[in-house]
Amino acid sequence: xxxxxxxxxxxxxxxxxxxxxxxxxxxxxxxxxxxxxxxxxxxxxxxxxxxxxxxxxxxxxxxxxxxxxxxxxxxxxxxxxxxxxxxxxxxxxxxxxxxxxxxxxxxxxxxxxxxxxxxxxxxxxxxxxxxxxxxxxxxxxxxxxxxxxxxxxxxxxxxxxxxxxxxxxxxxxxxxxxxxxxxxxxxxxxxxxxxxxxxxxxxxxxxxxxxxxxxxxxxxxxxxxxxxxxxxxxxxxxxxxxxxxxxxxxxxxxxxxxxxxxxxxxxxxxxxxxxxxxxxxxxxxxxxxxxxxxxxxxxxxxxxxxxxxxxxxxxxxxxxxxxxxxxxxxxxxxxxxxx
Amino acid sequence: xxxxxxxxxxxxxxxxxxxxxxxxxxxxxxxxxxxxxxxxxxxxxxxxxxxxxxxxxxxxxxxxxxxxxxxxxxxxxxxxxxxxxxxxxxxxxxxxxxxxxxxxxxxxxxxxxxxxxxxxxxxxxxxxxxxxxxxxxxxxxxxxxxxxxxxxxxxxxxxxxxxxxxxxxxxxxxxxxxxxxxxxxxxxxxxxxxxxxxxxxxxxxxxxxxxxxxxxxxxxxxxxxxxxxxxxxxxxxxxxxxxxxxxxxxxxxxxxxxxxxxxxxxxxxxxxxxxxxxxxxxxxxxxxxxxxxxxx
Numbered sequence: 001x002x003x004x005x006x007x008x009x010x011x012x013x014x015x016x017x018x019x020x021x022x023x024x025x026x027x028x029x030x031x032x033x034x035x036x037x038x039x040x041x042x043x044x045x046x047x048x049x050x051x052x053x054x055x056x057x058x059x060x061x062x063x064x065x066x067x068x069x070x071x072x073x074x075x076x077x078x079x080x081x082x083x084x085x086x087x088x089x090x091x092x093x094x095x096x097x098x099x100x101x102x103x104x105x106x107x108x109x110x111x112x113x114x115x116x117x118x119x120x121x122x123x124x125x126x127x128x129x130x131x132x133x134x135x136x137x138x139x140x141x142x143x144x145x146x147x148x149x150x151x152x153x154x155x156x157x158x159x160x161x162x163x164x165x166x167x168x169x170x171x172x173x174x175x176x177x178x179x180x181x182x183x184x185x186x187x188x189x190x191x192x193x194x195x196x197x198x199x200x201x202x203x204x205x206x207x208x209x210x211x212x213x214x215x216x217x218x219x220x221x222x223x224x225x226x227x228x229x230x231x232x233x234x235x236x237x238x239x240x241x242x243x244x245x246x247x248x249x250x251x252x253x254x255x256x257x258x259x260x261x262x263x264x265x266x267x268x269x270x271x272x273x274x275x276x277x278x279x280x281x282x283x284x285x286x287x288x289x290x291x292x293x294x295x296x297x298x299x300x301x302x303x304x305x306x307x308x309x310x311x312x313x314x315x316x317x318x319x320x321x322x323x324x325x326x327x328x329x330x331x332x333x334x335x336x337x338x339x
Numbered sequence: 340x341x342x343x344x345x346x347x348x349x350x351x352x353x354x355x356x357x358x359x360x361x362x363x364x365x366x367x368x369x370x371x372x373x374x375x376x377x378x379x380x381x382x383x384x385x386x387x388x389x390x391x392x393x394x395x396x397x398x399x400x401x402x403x404x405x406x407x408x409x410x411x412x413x414x415x416x417x418x419x420x421x422x423x424x425x426x427x428x429x430x431x432x433x434x435x436x437x438x439x440x441x442x443x444x445x446x447x448x449x450x451x452x453x454x455x456x457x458x459x460x461x462x463x464x465x466x467x468x469x470x471x472x473x474x475x476x477x478x479x480x481x482x483x484x485x486x487x488x489x490x491x492x493x494x495x496x497x498x499x500x501x502x503x504x505x506x507x508x509x510x511x512x513x514x515x516x517x518x519x520x521x522x523x524x525x526x527x528x529x530x531x532x533x534x535x536x537x538x539x540x541x542x543x544x545x546x547x548x549x550x551x552x553x554x555x556x557x558x559x560x561x562x563x564x565x566x567x568x569x570x571x572x573x574x575x576x577x578x579x580x581x582x583x584x585x586x587x588x589x590x591x592x593x594x595x596x597x598x599x600x601x602x603x604x605x606x607x608x609x610x611x612x613x614x615x616x617x618x619x620x621x622x623x624x625x626x627x628x629x630x631x632x633x634x635x
Binding site: 001004007095097100102103106108110337338 | 426
C-alpha cells in the first residue's frame with residue numbers, strides 16, 4: 001500500500017514541497033527582518049520618551065503583513081481538504097478504478113486506512129512546518145503585540161493548524177465518499193470548512209474553558225486605553241479594553257456600560273457625553289468624552305481567559321479537531337463497506 | 340470430476356437487489372459448481388452486472404444470501420485473493436503505466452505471479468512503459484485481465500469483457516481468455532448480452548432476464564433436455580406430465596413448441612426436433628418478456 005500511496009500522491013507531494021519551500025524562503029527572510037526591526041526598537045527604548053512611539057511603529061510596520069500571512073496560511077487546510085481529501089475516494093469512484101483497486105487482496109477498510117494515514121500525515125507535516133515557520137518569524141512581534149488570542153493569530157500559530165489540516169482532509173475524504181463526485185465534493189468541503197473556521201473562534205473557543213469574570217470601573221484612564229467607544233446604532237458600548245495588569249488576557253465578552261445600580265446606561269446620556277461633553281481640557285484618545293463618562297460612575301462586566309492558559313487552549317482546540325476527525329474516520333470506515 | 344463435490348463457486352438464495360424502486364435482481368436462486376466456464380447471458384439491463392458486482396462484494400444485497408467460494412463476498416483479504424474481477428469497461432489508472440499496474444498488482448496481492456503477468460503482457464503486445472490512459476479499449480481489457488489473473492485466483496469474474504472490442508476481435512479474444520483460464524485451473528464466469536460471444540467458449544450457461552434466472556445449467560444438459568415439438572394446431576395443449584412448455588408458436592395449421600422434458604423424446608407422440616442454444620435462450624427470454632408485459 002505504501003508504494004501505491006506514493007505513486008498516487010507524488011504529484012501533490014511535489015507541489016506541496018515546492019509551495020512549502022517558497023513559504024519557507026519568504027518567512028525566513030521576514031523573520032530576520034522582524035528581528036532586526038525589533039532590535040532597532042529596543043535600542044530606541046534607552047530613551048523612555050521615545051519608547052512608546054518606537055513600539056507602536058514596530059507594531060504597525062508588521063501588523064498587516066503578519067495578519068495577511070496568518071489568513072493566507074489559514075487557507076492551507078481548506079486547500080488540503082478540497083484538493084487532497086475530496087478527490088481521494090470520489091476520483092476513484094468517478095473513473096471506476098475503485099472496481100480495480102478494491103478487488104486486489106486488500107480489504108476496502110485497510111485500503112482507506114492506509115490512504116488516510118499517508119495523506120493525512122503529509123497534511124499535518126505540511127501545515128505543521130508552515131505554522132512553525134510563521135510562529136518563529138512572528139515571535140518578536142507576538143511578544144510585543146500581546147494578541148496571541150486574536151481570532152486569526154491563534155489559529156495560525158503553534159499546533160492548532162495541525163488539527164485544522166487533519167480535520168479538513170478527513171472531512172474532504174468523507175464528503176467525497178458520500179457525494180461520489182470530485183468537483184461538488186471539493187466545493188462542499190471548502191464551504192463547510194470555511195464556515196467551521198469562522199464559527200469556532202466565536203462560538204466554541206471562548207467556552208473551551210470556564211472564563212474568569214471581573215468588573216472594570218470606567219475611569220478616565222481605562223476609557224482612554226480602549227480602542228473604540230459607541231457603535232453605529234449609538235449603543236453605550238466600549239471595545240478593545242485590557243485587563244489591568246494582564247495585557248495578554250483574552251477578553252471574550254464585554255457588557256455595555258453599566259451604572260452603579262447595574263442597569264445599562266441610557267443612550268441619551270451616553271450620546272450627550274459623546275457629542276457635547278463639558279469642556280475640561282482632558283487629554284488622551286477620547287478627551288472630554290472620557291472625563292464626562294467617568295463622572296457617571298460607570299463600570300463594565302467582562303469575561304476573560306488569562307494569558308497563561310494559551311497553551312491549554314492550543315492543545316484543547318487541536319485535540320477537539322483531532323477528535324472530530326476520528327469520528328469522521330469511523331463514519332467513513334462504516335460507509336465504505338457499502339459504497 | 341472432483342470439482343462436482345466441492346464447494347460451489349457461487350450460491351445465491353433469494354438474492355434481491357433494489358436500486359430505489361427499481362428491482363435489478365428479484366429473489367434469485369442459483370448454484371454454480373466449481374470448475375466450469377460459465378456464460379451469463381441476458382439483454383442489457385437484465386441484472387448481469389448487478390449479479391457480478393454482488394459476487395465480488397462491490398455491491399451489498401438488499402435481501403437474500405450470496406456465498407462465493409463458501410464465504411460472504413470480499414469478506415477478508417484472504418477471500419479477496421481467491422476471486423479475480425474484471426469490471427465492465429475495464430477501468431485502469433490513466434496516469435499509471437502498464438508496468439505501474441503490474442507493480443500495483445504485485446504490491447497488493449501476496450499470491451502475485453509476476454512471471455505470468457509479464458509473459459502475458461508480452462504476448463498481447465503491450466509496451467510496459469506506455470501510460471494506461473493511452474491504451475485502446477482492447478489493450479485496456481487485456482491489461483485488466485492480466486492484473487486479475489496474475490493474482491492466481493480460484494474464480495475469475497469478467498463483466499462484459501469483450502464489450503470494448505470490435506466484432507472481428509471478439510471471438511479470438513474470448514477464446515484466448517478461456518484458454519488462459521484453463522491454464523490457471525480456475526473457474527470463470529463471464530457475462531455478455533450477445534449469446535454468440537459465449538456459446539463457443541462456455542460449458543455452463545445462465546440466462547438472466549427480467550431480474551430473474553430463467554434457466555441455468557451445463558450447456559450439453561440443457562441441449563439434451565430441450566426439444567422442439569411440431570404438431571397440428573391444438574394438439575400441444577395437453578402434454579404428458581414432465582413436459583414443460585417454454586414457448587408456444589402457432590403457425591397456420593401447426594403449432595411449434597419449445598419444451599423442456601425429463602422424459603426421453605421417443606415417448607412423446609409428436610415430431611421431435613433438436614434445438615440450438617440460440618433458440619433455447621431466445622425461447623426463455625421471450626417467455627420472460629411476455630410474462631413481464633402480462634403483469635404490467
